[in-house]
Every structure is written in structure tokens, then in C-alpha cells.
Amino acid sequence: MKFNARNVVGSARRLLATAQNGLEVIRFGGLTQDVAASPYEVVERRRMYRLRHYFPDEPGAGRRPVALLVPPLMVSADIWDVNAEDGAVGILQRGGIDCWVVDFGSPAAEEGGWQRDLADHVLAVSSAIDTVTEATGAQVHLMGYSQGGMFAYQSTAYRYGRGVASIVTFGSPVDIVAGMPFGLPYGMVSDIADFLADHVVTRLPITDAMVRIGFQLLDPVKTAKSRIDFLRQLHDREALLPKERQRRFLNSEGWVGYSGPAAADLLKQFVAHNRMMLGGFVIRDQPISLAELKCPILACLGEVDDIGQPAAVRGILRAAPNAEVYEASVLSGHFGMVAGSTATKHTWPLVRDWIDWLEREGPLPDGVAPMTEHVAANRPRTAATRVVHTTAALAEAGAGMGKAIEGILSSTVRGSVELAGEAARALPRLTRLGMIQPHTRISLGRLLAEQTRRAPLRDLFLFDDRVHTNAAVNVRIDNVVRGLISVGIRPAQRIGVVMETRPSALAALAALSRLGAVGVLLAPGSELARAIELTGVTTLIADPENLRQAVATGVRVLVLGGGETRALDIPLGDNLIDLEQIDPALVRVPAWYRPDPGLARELAFVLVSGTGDRLEAKYITNHRWALSAFGTATTADLDRRDTVYCLAPLHHSSGLLVSLGGAVAGGSRIALARSLDPARFGAEVHRYGVTVVTYTWTMLRDILDAEVFPAGHNHPIRLFIGSGMPAGLWRRTTEQFAPARVVEFYASIEGDVVLANVTGAKAGCKGRPVPGTARVELVAYDPATGHNPTDEHGFARRCADNEVGLLLGRAAEGVDLSAGGLRGVFTAGDSWMPTENLFRRDADGDYWLMDRLDTVILASRGPVFTQPIVDALNDLTPVDMEVAYPLDSADGVLAVAAVSIRHGFQVTGHDLTEGLRDLDPAQRPDLIHLVADIPRSPSYRPVVRATRPEPGPHAWRYHWDSDSYEPFTVEDAESLFP
Incomplete structure (x- = not known):
């Protein structure tokens, strides 16, 4: 083998550079660099925060748009300046925007920091808005990353929008149910979050080391890859220096602790109870809803973000129905959306253009569009998307396959967990009832x-x-x-x-x-x-x-x-x-x-x-x-x-x-x-x-x-x-x-x-007995005599399907039957309590209310039940309210219905004929007439006033021969009410 001196020298130099750079990393935590942070001054110091004003010596104060940036709790406020001049504040400042940043500090270094709760942070942002608007004379464009975006939503809603020109968020989830991280079943996560909030996090401070390790474990492959890449390039100082500030931020300097009370509030209000989406989250005993938001909103979402998932971020559209909501999609993960090359090239120029559009009447930026609720791909678009994003083809192809399997399994598991959750809630209640x-x-x-x-x-x-x-x-x-x-x-x-x-x-x-x-x-x-x-x-x-x-x-x-x-x-x-x-x-x-x-x-x-x-x-x-x-x-x-x-x-x-x-x-x-x-x-x-x-x-x-x-x-x-x-x-x-x-x-x-009609499938139906309540029976009943017909043995006769009868409930042990109870109804010695209502039971086993015992119309042709009349008339679109009642006439007792009409509608005899078509002719009212208004009781039940119909265009009589309702004439009135 031929000796090559050049290769030996090169290897020696590489080894020496690696050793020198490695020693520097060990001694100082990283490579020393000449890149300086953007200049700022702290203009306000409060117990909860410091307010930074970046580029304070920049001329034109009061004439520039103002941005107030809010970090999440577990990340340092330096997140907005990680890339120095290529970071958020640098790019926005060059775009003519006055930048201010809320710095919550670290709870480990602040007095009472570990006792901070979520409301402290929301009120801190609100206070900062007041300070900035007073100092600049302008409304702020409030921007927040991750939970900082949640704070932006919450503080603006708490203030009812005062002082906020627009809201821009980055990977900030709103609807936790729609986008649980990693496809976890919400029911399971909700229960765990409630338990942690009540019994764990308030007693266990979440330190910066715990935060750092937790985030790294969220994507261990990427964490390991970045460290391997760093070691492989440790000899090449020039290649590492541009990314050194970001590496140190992610590996150590960028993470801060999370106070237990704030974590408990987050878990309870926004994970366990999803109150960002539903409304009713609480800030110092005051309930708040994102429906209070009325300023323009831009929600930036990462297409491969597993923490602030796109589906969860898009929940803002439904949670803030009174605001104009826009979205911008960035091909990045949770961190890359605000720091790194993607943020430098795409995110911050887009945000700059968003402010231009609002403040200077510029065009709507490319990449910004009105948010739509239903997006076909709520998960990363394809496995290839992740391949391009992470340049780890084999690992990401496997991850893509895993996502497909996860989608199938998580749907099944989620459904099973939710069913199990309902059963877990119902079983103790039913057991307690039974005991x-x-x-x-x-x-x-x-x-x-x-x-x-x-x-x-x-x-x-x-x-x-x-x-x-x-x-x-x-x-x-x-x-x-x-x-x-x-x-x-x-x-x-x-x-x-x-x-x-x-x-x-x-x-x-x-x-x-x-x-x-x-x-x-x-x-x-x-x-x-x-x-x-x-x-x-x-x-x-x-x-x-x-x-x-x-x-x-x-x-x-x-x-x-x-x-x-x-x-x-x-x-x-x-x-x-x-x-x-x-x-x-x-x-x-x-x-x-x-x-x-x-x-x-x-x-x-x-x-x-x-x-x-x-x-x-x-x-x-x-x-x-x-x-x-x-x-x-x-x-x-x-x-x-x-x-x-x-x-x-x-x-x-x-x-x-x-x-x-x-x-x-x-x-x-x-x-x-x-x-x-x-x-x-x-x-x-x-x-x-x-x-x-x-x-x-x-x-x-x-x-x-x-x-x-x-x-x-x-x-x-x-x-x-x-x-x-x-x-x-x-x-x-x-x-x-x-x-x-x-x-x-x-x-x-x-x-x-x-x-209870649990399914709600049959409008007007009362449903079936609730588990744990009394067993019910329907027995034959004669409204004319008030008696229950019996069989040959003297017991009450059970009703057939769709036969009207009296509803009975099995009497509980120890009930005093002298208060109206019955004994020996179906067997010797059994005991039952009659209700005051008549029902029918359909072929499916569902019960329909027909009437109260004391309101059945004992018409000349036989008993007429009022509830089916009321339901049929109420189902007509023009009808507002209605009542049915008996009325004496020359032909005997008549069944009469009075109806009031909704504003802007009218009703005809044909409408009434068709609306009552499903009722047996013997159960239809003889007369129907319009009234100006039907009074209601304090419980909003229509009150019956047995008034006599007046002949004319607003009253109708049922004609048996034509099976229709025809106008009630003067001749009809004279014959019925001489």
C-alpha cells in the first residue's frame, strides 16, 4: 500500500480541529461565535414578566406597525431572536415593524415563580398590551408561538379585543379533541390530564431539564440525528457556526421550567375539558370564550407538526365564529416554524406581508388564505413529505407506514376508549342507584x-x-x-x-x-x-x-x-x-x-x-x-x-x-x-x-x-x-x-x-325507561269511566302495541300505597304506582305520551287525545303554538284546537288537512281556529283558554265526507252554537 503524506496530514488536522472544537464545547457549552443578539432594552419589569423593546433606537417610533410577541412557557423569550438578524425580530424590524417581546423569565429564577398559574400569564400579556399601546399609540399585532399563541387568544378574549389589531399564532392548538398529539384517544388523555392536574403537577415542579428531555423524547430520531451530525462535523467550525446559536438553544439554553399551577390549569381547562374550543375557560373567576375575538386572525400551522397538529390549530375557526380567520401552511415541524431556515425563508416574510396587508393595504400575501374547516389531510400529507423534510428516507418511510397503521388503530382504540369511558361513568351511577x-x-x-x-x-x-x-x-x-x-x-x-x-x-x-x-x-x-x-x-x-x-x-x-x-x-x-x-x-x-x-x-x-x-x-x-x-x-x-x-x-x-x-x-x-x-x-x-x-x-x-x-x-x-x-x-x-x-x-x-328518548330519532317520543328506574307497564284504561278493564282473572290487561293505556311504575319497597298505589295488578300481592298520563307503546318499544287523565277530550264520538293533535299541528311550519280542548255544542262535546301563527307565515285549510293526515279521523279536532296569541305559564307551557271559534277565513271545520278541513261558515256556527 502506497504511503500518502497528504492524507495523513489532513487526517491529523481534522483530528486536531475536532479535539479543539470538542474541548471548547465541553468548557463553554458550545462554540464561541461573533453573532450578537439583536439589541433591546427592558422597558418594564413586573413580577410576572419583563417587556423587551427591540431596536429601541430605531427612528420612526409611533409611525410603524407594532408587533408584540409572546413565547410559550417552556421556551425562552430568545426564541424570537435565535437566528439573530435572520430571526423573527430581525426580519420584522427590517420590514418596518416595531417589535416588542414578553419575557416571562424562568420560574426557577423568579420570586414565587413556581406558584404562577395560567391566569398570571394571561393577565401579564394583557398588561403588556396596555403598556405597548400606551407607549406607541398604536394597536398591537399580537403574536404567539405554541402556548404563547394560546395566551394571545386568551388575553385578547379577556380584553374583548381592546388594543389588538390582529392575532398571529404558530402551531397553537385550539381544539384538542380534533388533534391529539400522536393520535392518542382523547377520552384516555382527558382522564389522565385530569388526574395529573389534581394530584401530580401541583406537587411536582417541571424543571428546565425535564422540559428539555421531554421535548427531545417527542422526536428521539431527530434528536439523535442532530447530535450525530454535530459530532460528524465537529472538525468543520465554519460549517457549524451558522447553526451554533440554534443548536445551543435547543440543547440547553432555550428551555425554562414550568410551574405546577400553570401546568395544572393547562391540563384541566384546555386538555381535559377542551375549553379553548368550547368556551368557558376561567381567568380569575371570570369565564371567557374565544367567541369574543373579532379582529383578523392568522393561524400558521406546520404540516409535519405532531404537537400543534393542523386539525387542532384549525379549531380556531369554530371557536372564534365572529372573527375573520386565515391560515398559512408551512412545511415544518413545531420548532422549525418559528426558528431555522424555513422560518427565515417563509414564515417571517409571510408574517411581514400579513401586517403590510392589514396596515398598508397591501395585497393578501401568497400562502395566506381564508381558513376552511374541512381539510382533506389533517395529518402529514404523505410519507414522502416527511422524507423531504427530514432527509432520512428509510426512517421516515417506516414512520409513514406507521402513520397509516396508527390511523387504523387509533380510530378503533379511540372508539373503544370512548365507549369504555361512557360505560365507566354510567356503571358507578347505576350501581349506586341500585344500592x-x-x-x-x-x-x-x-x-x-x-x-x-x-x-x-x-x-x-x-x-x-x-x-x-x-x-x-x-x-x-x-x-x-x-x-x-x-x-x-x-x-x-x-x-x-x-x-x-x-x-x-x-x-x-x-x-x-x-x-x-x-x-x-x-x-x-x-x-x-x-x-x-x-x-x-x-x-x-x-x-x-x-x-x-x-x-x-x-x-x-x-x-x-x-x-x-x-x-x-x-x-x-x-x-x-x-x-x-x-x-x-x-x-x-x-x-x-x-x-x-x-x-x-x-x-x-x-x-x-x-x-x-x-x-x-x-x-x-x-x-x-x-x-x-x-x-x-x-x-x-x-x-x-x-x-x-x-x-x-x-x-x-x-x-x-x-x-x-x-x-x-x-x-x-x-x-x-x-x-x-x-x-x-x-x-x-x-x-x-x-x-x-x-x-x-x-x-x-x-x-x-x-x-x-x-x-x-x-x-x-x-x-x-x-x-x-x-x-x-x-x-x-x-x-x-x-x-x-x-x-x-x-x-x-x-x-x-x-x-328518556336517548337517541332523539323520533321527535315527540318519550323513549324508554332509564336503567335503574322503575319497571313500567301499560294497562288498558277507559277514559270515560276512569276504570282499568280486567281479564277473566280480574287482573289488569296489558296493552297491545299502539293501544292507548295508563302508564304504571313498579312501586319501590316501603312506598305508601295509600297515596294512590295499586296492589294485585298482574299477580296477587304485586304493587304499582299509576302515573297521571296515558301513553301508547310502538312496535319498537318506545313510549309516546297521549294525554293527561284530566285533559282527555270526552267527545260525543269517544275519547280524543290532545297530545297527538298538538304535535301534528306544531309540526306545520307556519304554526307557532297550539292547544286542544273540549267545547260544548248542539252536537255534543267537540274537540277544538286553537293555533297561533309565526310572524310572516300563513296557514290554509289544505295545510291543516295534510298536517293531520296521519291521525285517525276519530282523533282529529272538529274545529281549528287561529288566535292572535296563546299565553304560557311560568314554565312556558301553553295555557288552554276554551274560546269559541268565530266563523270566517281563520277557522275551519272537519268534514268527514270529504276528509278535509273547510272554512267554518256562519251556517256551521249557527248549527253548533244556536
Whole structure:
């Protein structure tokens, strides 16, 4: 072999250079370089941040567009200047943009840094916006990378857009569900995130070393490759120096720690509960929604970004329906989008052009386009894309194959996990229901106490743009209990509650439950004196708004709540006591007091409904309340991610049993609505992140008519739950709020019957029995006599499919049958509780409400059931509301329907004929007439007023011979009503 001196010398030089450079790296952490950082001065120092102003000596201040850049928590603020003059601030400055940067510092180096929470950072960005706008006199273009972009969204929403000209984000996820990193199932990640937030991260600081290692492990192949490349080029100083600043940033200098409280907030609010997407994230007890964003938004996304996945980033389009949202796609990963050659060549020139477009009326930059919700490829486009991007063909081809397999497996796993999650939530609830015995301790107060012990800092309810935690509410309840004890309230005593829907009303009901007293719920403005006489109440709890009406009854009144504007203009005395003036710390708790003593068999609440002669009290035991609570939570699959918007008042069965009960049993947040105000509804649905809305009867009609959510408008609602919604209103609701569903409940007060239309497939149907509730049977019933026909053995006859009958529920053990129960219905000794309603059961086993026992029209031709008439008429597009009722005539009792028409519509006899075509002729109304308006009860149920139709163009009579509705003539009127 021939000796080559040149090769030997070259190898020696290479070895020597490698050793010299390696020693320099070991001693100083990297290669020394002449590249200097961009100049800046710190213009503001706060506990939470320092505000940097880059190129402060640049002339033209106040005449240039202003950019405020926000880093993520785990990355140094130097991320905006990693490449010096080729970095973000350098390129933007040369483009005539005034650059400011928020520097949160490292929690390890800042006083109280490890106690910082997410709200601290959002408020810090908001404060920085104020400083910059005041200093420059211009609105800022707010820019954020990764979680810094989330801060940009959140702080702008918190400020309702004040001072922000536009938002630019880079790899900032909004819809976590749509783009979980690495295709992980959301249900599993959500549960893990909740556990970590509650029990791990608040106790374990996330240091900068942990952050660095974590990010490197996210892409170990790329990390290993970059280190191997560095070692292979260690001899070539000139080749390494241009990338040295970026290498040192990624390997050590660029990472900072993450405080536990901030990590817990991130995991709980934005991972476990996805509140960036749904709305209702909380900043210092204030609920916020990205629907508040109205400035232009540019979301930059990396096509091969596995952290801020494109699908998750694009969630901003749905989360901010009131903003113009644009997107720009960059062929890069998460880091390369803002630092590196791709950022230098593509990202920052594009951002510069974006600001030109907004500030200087330049053209929309190439590469920027209005964001579209549905993009075919939410994952990296092909395996080849990654090959080009990483120049590791073999590894990336394997990764591409892995992605294809992952897509198949993750869909299967995700579906299985979600089903398992539903089962995991439902099983404990159903098991607990099955274990409730008459002597079991169960009550509203007890469930609220359990929630507090389980998660004291978790949000419980929202009201008037304030969020109240489990712990805060529990303290309030205990304080009210002490006040009640001090004025002599004892267990089992019946206490009337006449209050508007508000936090103090919830506290009053829960306090009575915790004390073991019985809450008698009375509607404001109702017949209080008659209700008091009916229920035996001797003491009322009232809020200031209902104080005068309460005092007028003559019974003792305890006034509670009222807020900051509270003022009492009635003198206090023995018969009027202000509970708010009682200091709970001074109340001596008696020896007999045991919190939450209520047993399942004991009376918990009394509901009063109806008016005049139909005023009636309905008695609800703790078991009956728990049955509805757990049944609702199970059927609607309510969990901690849900926010239940309580449109129904608390004094109504839907508010008490479905809204409050279901939310408490499901661990969901409760949003209390002051009243039915469509404009407020539209704002609060977004601001609170409402996922479930409860209703009664025609309540949603006002929301639909106001069109606060036009069809196709983005919203977070997934479900409407309630009772009494007519079929036509049901269809309008699902059309306008697609893809939300309606779950209609039927619950008997006397027994334990609960039906639910879980699928929502049959509008107007009440569905099937909820698991864990009473077994039901449908027995033959004669409305004319009020008797149940029997078979040859004297037992009740079960109804065939589609036969109308009386709905019975199997009586629970220990139920007092003397209150209307039946024994020996199907076998000797069995016991059943009849409901007050007639149903039919279709061939699929679903139950349809036909009528109440006392509202069946006993027409001359036989019984006519009102509910099918109401549903059929309500399903006509022009019809607003309708009622059916009996009317005496010369031909005997007639079935009459009155309808009101929606604004801008009209109805004809042909419409009525076709609309009622599916009803048996014997079940159609004899007369139909238009009325100007149909009044509604406080629960939004149409009120029947048996008025006589007037002949003319707005009334029709059914003609049996032509099977159609023809105009009601003067001759018809004279023959029927001589």
C-alpha cells in the first residue's frame, strides 16, 4: 500500500480541529461565535414578566406597525431572536415593524415563580398590551408561538379585543379533541390530564431539564440525528457556526421550567375539558370564550407538526365564529416554524406581508388564505413529505407506514376508549342507584359535599359572568345552615323558598337539604297564600325581589341574597329576619345537628304547580330526587367536561331534578340563567362553554325565533334535555343547532318512572325507561269511566302495541300505597304506582305520551287525545303554538284546537288537512281556529283558554265526507252554537 503524506496530514488536522472544537464545547457549552443578539432594552419589569423593546433606537417610533410577541412557557423569550438578524425580530424590524417581546423569565429564577398559574400569564400579556399601546399609540399585532399563541387568544378574549389589531399564532392548538398529539384517544388523555392536574403537577415542579428531555423524547430520531451530525462535523467550525446559536438553544439554553399551577390549569381547562374550543375557560373567576375575538386572525400551522397538529390549530375557526380567520401552511415541524431556515425563508416574510396587508393595504400575501374547516389531510400529507423534510428516507418511510397503521388503530382504540369511558361513568351511577335502600343517606347536600371533598377547587356553577368553586359554594351552604339554625329551623320542618334563579337560591335549597329540612319550592308571582295553606309552610325564605310578596302572606320571612345592589325597604322584626346579617362564626351549633342526615325514604322537596282549583303539591323524596339526578347524568352522559345551562327555573321539576340534579350527579358545571333572554343566552352559551341546555315545554321557541344562533353558526352545545317540547319545535331545534340532539325526559312525580328518548330519532317520543328506574307497564284504561278493564282473572290487561293505556311504575319497597298505589295488578300481592298520563307503546318499544287523565277530550264520538293533535299541528311550519280542548255544542262535546301563527307565515285549510293526515279521523279536532296569541305559564307551557271559534277565513271545520278541513261558515256556527 502506497504511503500518502497528504492524507495523513489532513487526517491529523481534522483530528486536531475536532479535539479543539470538542474541548471548547465541553468548557463553554458550545462554540464561541461573533453573532450578537439583536439589541433591546427592558422597558418594564413586573413580577410576572419583563417587556423587551427591540431596536429601541430605531427612528420612526409611533409611525410603524407594532408587533408584540409572546413565547410559550417552556421556551425562552430568545426564541424570537435565535437566528439573530435572520430571526423573527430581525426580519420584522427590517420590514418596518416595531417589535416588542414578553419575557416571562424562568420560574426557577423568579420570586414565587413556581406558584404562577395560567391566569398570571394571561393577565401579564394583557398588561403588556396596555403598556405597548400606551407607549406607541398604536394597536398591537399580537403574536404567539405554541402556548404563547394560546395566551394571545386568551388575553385578547379577556380584553374583548381592546388594543389588538390582529392575532398571529404558530402551531397553537385550539381544539384538542380534533388533534391529539400522536393520535392518542382523547377520552384516555382527558382522564389522565385530569388526574395529573389534581394530584401530580401541583406537587411536582417541571424543571428546565425535564422540559428539555421531554421535548427531545417527542422526536428521539431527530434528536439523535442532530447530535450525530454535530459530532460528524465537529472538525468543520465554519460549517457549524451558522447553526451554533440554534443548536445551543435547543440543547440547553432555550428551555425554562414550568410551574405546577400553570401546568395544572393547562391540563384541566384546555386538555381535559377542551375549553379553548368550547368556551368557558376561567381567568380569575371570570369565564371567557374565544367567541369574543373579532379582529383578523392568522393561524400558521406546520404540516409535519405532531404537537400543534393542523386539525387542532384549525379549531380556531369554530371557536372564534365572529372573527375573520386565515391560515398559512408551512412545511415544518413545531420548532422549525418559528426558528431555522424555513422560518427565515417563509414564515417571517409571510408574517411581514400579513401586517403590510392589514396596515398598508397591501395585497393578501401568497400562502395566506381564508381558513376552511374541512381539510382533506389533517395529518402529514404523505410519507414522502416527511422524507423531504427530514432527509432520512428509510426512517421516515417506516414512520409513514406507521402513520397509516396508527390511523387504523387509533380510530378503533379511540372508539373503544370512548365507549369504555361512557360505560365507566354510567356503571358507578347505576350501581349506586341500585344500592339505595329506604335507610340510605342520600340528598342534594350530601352529593355537593362529596364533590367538594373530591375536587374542592373544581368549578361548580357560573352566574353573571362569575365562576364559583365547590369549596366556595360549600362554605356558603354551611354558613346559610348556621343562619337557619340560629333562627330555629329544625330537621323535617317545611320551609317555603320563593326566589329567582340565582346562587343564593341554590344555596338555600342545599342548606335546607344539609340541615334535613324540606324545601317547598314556590314560583315567584304565584298564588303564595294558597300554596302556603296547601303545604303547611310557616316560614318562607325569599330574596329581596320577592320580599314584599312574601311578607304579604303573614308568615315569618327570612331574606337571603341580593348581591352588591341589595337594599331592603321593609323594616326588620320578629317576622322578618335578614340571614345575611347573621355572623355564622358566632352561631353555636347544637348537639343534635348532623350534616346531610336525609334518608332516601324521607321527604326532600315539595313542588307546587298549577293555579286556582288545579293547584297541587307534588312530594319528592330524597330517593326520587337521586333517581332523576343519576338517571339524567347517565342518560345524557354528563361528566366534568360538561357545562349545563339551566334555563328552567329551580322551582320547576326540570330545573330541580334534571338541571341541578343531573349536573351534580354528573360532576358537571352548572350555569344559572337569570331568565329567558335570547340575547343573554347567545352570549353566555359561548362565554360559559355551554354543552348541555335544559328546557321546559316551549321555552326554546323564543331562542329560535330570535335567531341568536342562525343555522350553521358554530356553537358548543351538544345536547338539549328537558320535557314537554312539541314535535315541530323539536325539529326546528335540531335543524338550527345541528349537530346537537334533543333528549326528552318524562318523569312521574308520584312513582319512580323515568323515560328518556336517548337517541332523539323520533321527535315527540318519550323513549324508554332509564336503567335503574322503575319497571313500567301499560294497562288498558277507559277514559270515560276512569276504570282499568280486567281479564277473566280480574287482573289488569296489558296493552297491545299502539293501544292507548295508563302508564304504571313498579312501586319501590316501603312506598305508601295509600297515596294512590295499586296492589294485585298482574299477580296477587304485586304493587304499582299509576302515573297521571296515558301513553301508547310502538312496535319498537318506545313510549309516546297521549294525554293527561284530566285533559282527555270526552267527545260525543269517544275519547280524543290532545297530545297527538298538538304535535301534528306544531309540526306545520307556519304554526307557532297550539292547544286542544273540549267545547260544548248542539252536537255534543267537540274537540277544538286553537293555533297561533309565526310572524310572516300563513296557514290554509289544505295545510291543516295534510298536517293531520296521519291521525285517525276519530282523533282529529272538529274545529281549528287561529288566535292572535296563546299565553304560557311560568314554565312556558301553553295555557288552554276554551274560546269559541268565530266563523270566517281563520277557522275551519272537519268534514268527514270529504276528509278535509273547510272554512267554518256562519251556517256551521249557527248549527253548533244556536
